[in-house]
Amino acid sequence: xxxxxxxVMGLIELLYKMADDQLIIGHRNSEWTGLGPILEExxxxxxxxxxxxxxxxxxxxxxxxxxxxxxxxxxxxxxxxQFHCCQLVEAPIGEFNFSIVRQYxxxxxxxxxxxxxxxxxxxxxxxxxxxxxGEIKYHVMHGKTWIKQLAEGNEESHQRMQEALNEVWPxxxxxxxxxxxxxxxxxxxxxxxxxxxxxRWMETVVPFLESCGLxxxxxxxxxxxxxxxxxxxxxxxLDEMCEVFRIDPSAEx
Amino acid sequence: xxxxxLDPRIERAQLDSESQQGMNxxxxxxxxxxxxxQKKRGTHHIHVGSVHAPNAELAAVFAKEQYSRRxxxxxxxxxxxxxxxxxxxxxxxxxxTTPSKYHRDPESYKVMDRIQAYKQKQNA
Numbered sequence: 001x002x003x004x005x006x007x008v009m010g011l012i013e014l015l016y017k018m019a020d021d022q023l024i025i026g027h028r029n030s031e032w033t034g035l036g037p038i039l040e041e042x043x044x045x046x047x048x049x050x051x052x053x054x055x056x057x058x059x060x061x062x063x064x065x066x067x068x069x070x071x072x073x074x075x076x077x078x079x080x081x082q083f084h085c086c087q088l089v090e091a092p093i094g095e096f097n098f099s100i101v102r103q104y105x106x107x108x109x110x111x112x113x114x115x116x117x118x119x120x121x122x123x124x125x126x127x128x129x130x131x132x133x134g135e136i137k138y139h140v141m142h143g144k145t146w147i148k149q150l151a152e153g154n155e156e157s158h159q160r161m162q163e164a165l166n167e168v169w170p171x172x173x174x175x176x177x178x179x180x181x182x183x184x185x186x187x188x189x190x191x192x193x194x195x196x197x198x199x200r201w202m203e204t205v206v207p208f209l210e211s212c213g214l215x216x217x218x219x220x221x222x223x224x225x226x227x228x229x230x231x232x233x234x235x236x237x238l239d240e241m242c243e244v245f246r247i248d249p250s251a252e253x
Numbered sequence: 254x255x256x257x258x259l260d261p262r263i264e265r266a267q268l269d270s271e272s273q274q275g276m277n278x279x280x281x282x283x284x285x286x287x288x289x290x291q292k293k294r295g296t297h298h299i300h301v302g303s304v305h306a307p308n309a310e311l312a313a314v315f316a317k318e319q320y321s322r323r324x325x326x327x328x329x330x331x332x333x334x335x336x337x338x339x340x341x342x343x344x345x346x347x348x349x350t351t352p353s354k355y356h357r358d359p360e361s362y363k364v365m366d367r368i369q370a371y372k373q374k375q376n377a
Contacts, residue, residue, distance in 0.1 A: 112270065
């Protein structure tokens, strides 16, 4: 099937939401730097946050090739309503239980999305997916190892993991909020779509969480993020993230 | 009595010299694991340092970011520090004659000329 303008618009929408998710969670998780529960985790969490910024850059570069503005402009000059990230990534870091459950649920979705994209007909995106495969595999491993450790630790740590899961779950379901071009991007095999991703994610995370003795909450997805409707947490994050850039957008770094 | 220091971080903490706050108790830290990194398949694992962790799985997760986030690595071993048995420094004299045992060095074998001859034959 031939690529039409609507297919390209679907591709751009897909790239924006992925890049925005990674940029925002990367910035958010970097807030743990210096505050991690132990030194080793501080370094690991900060390093993964940096990885996320790197992944977002690779996707912003693809967008630039498709005619969007350069990565710095796109990352640092938009306001909240122009972002396509899900509300999961905007939420404050909270306590470590919240951040670690979010990290796992987000990265597991990311890992599966990238796995699907390795077969994308849009070769530049398939290449990016292949490039970051190992990096994201480590992120998933990190999240799973912590969740298992804490869920099976003692009564208090188990309870805190369950509380975090109850809080993160509806936000995590928001990852899979459908865009306006689901049909277009799947019919030309750019990406099989959010519904397909969600079912693979459920098949992966539910058995794992249950094996750790955690109960899957029955709650509805928090949506809106993909269409520019965000929580009150996003704009203050952007103000902080973009503060230096906005002092002099023309500065050479 | 309040502790005074030139370090502003210690001043801000308003520590009391009688207080036990900030003191480490024995259970305050996780145990340590020694980390061994393998740069290439088939080569030896080399000791690169240690990490604190509650178990071996998390020790491996931490070790990956502490020690192999720069440079090449294909495999990591972690082992509880307590599982290492070490010789005592008082016994360092057991190694004293080692440097003089040059007959154990491969240079003692007069094979280099034969190796060179073989290489030349291969290239010819």
